[in-house]
Amino acid sequence: MRTYLYVDGFNLYYSALKGTPLRWLNPLELAARAFPRNAISHTKFFTAKVAELPGDPQQPMRQLLYWRALRTIPNLEIILGEFRKRIVRMAVVNPPPNTIEVFKTEEKGSDVNLAAHLLLDGFQNRYEAAIVITGDSDLVTPIKMARSILKKPVGVLNPQRLSGPDCRLPRKSAGLKHAASFYQNGLSWSQLETAQFPNPLTDAQGSFHKPPSW
Numbered sequence: 001m002r003t004y005l006y007v008d009g010f011n012l013y014y015s016a017l018k019g020t021p022l023r024w025l026n027p028l029e030l031a032a033r034a035f036p037r038n039a040i041s042h043t044k045f046f047t048a049k050v051a052e053l054p055g056d057p058q059q060p061m062r063q064l065l066y067w068r069a070l071r072t073i074p075n076l077e078i079i080l081g082e083f084r085k086r087i088v089r090m091a092v093v094n095p096p097p098n099t100i101e102v103f104k105t106e107e108k109g110s111d112v113n114l115a116a117h118l119l120l121d122g123f124q125n126r127y128e129a130a131i132v133i134t135g136d137s138d139l140v141t142p143i144k145m146a147r148s149i150l151k152k153p154v155g156v157l158n159p160q161r162l163s164g165p166d167c168r169l170p171r172k173s174a175g176l177k178h179a180a181s182f183y184q185n186g187l188s189w190s191q192l193e194t195a196q197f198p199n200p201l202t203d204a205q206g207s208f209h210k211p212p213s214w
Contacts, residue, residue, distance in 0.1 A: 017161075049063070123150065
């Protein structure tokens with residue numbers, strides 16, 4: 001079936017990739033291996049441009065390098081939300097002082113953007129089936145609508161990492177599982193390891209490598 005892939009970039013990163021050497025991930029390869037019966041013809045990657053932080057001034061440069069890798073995937077779009085950084089005062093566990101100022105970062109808009117594209121593409125009959133990489137239960141309703149109203153099968157790959165260093169305990173998402181036509185709960189270290197981009201990669205600008213810290 002002609003399939004569109006929708007990737008919740010921040011959810012994938014924080015659920016499976018942060019702090020690992022596996023961040024040079026090809027999401028199309030990951031989804032194609034997880035659901036080999038689907039012929040993925042187009043990929044939409046939803047993310048936001050991160051801001052420089054005092055402890056990590058190179059973060060934006062690493063992200064741009066990863067976006068360059070993503071753009072080597074045929075028929076891939078990067079769709080941007082908004083990344084916010086602000087200083088807030090928060091309580092601490094052991095006063096005094098009882099509050100401190102911290103940087104608070106948050107990504108806004110990716111879930112809404114993903115939902116809108118999933119439904120609009122379905123209405124325009126651009127796909128026969130869809131796959132969504134996310135663990136965000138806010139996407140349950142649009143997935144249900146694509147299935148029930150548009151009669152499109154929608155699969156979900158929940159990206160929580162279930163093996164390897166610092167993996168979290170499995171977090172079931174009954175809502176996503178119930179909403180999806182087909183579903184995989186969690187990723188193994190091996191799945192992520194076998195879906196890495198080559199290093200180095202080559203594009204129209206020449207050859208480039210993944211960030212050294214990755």
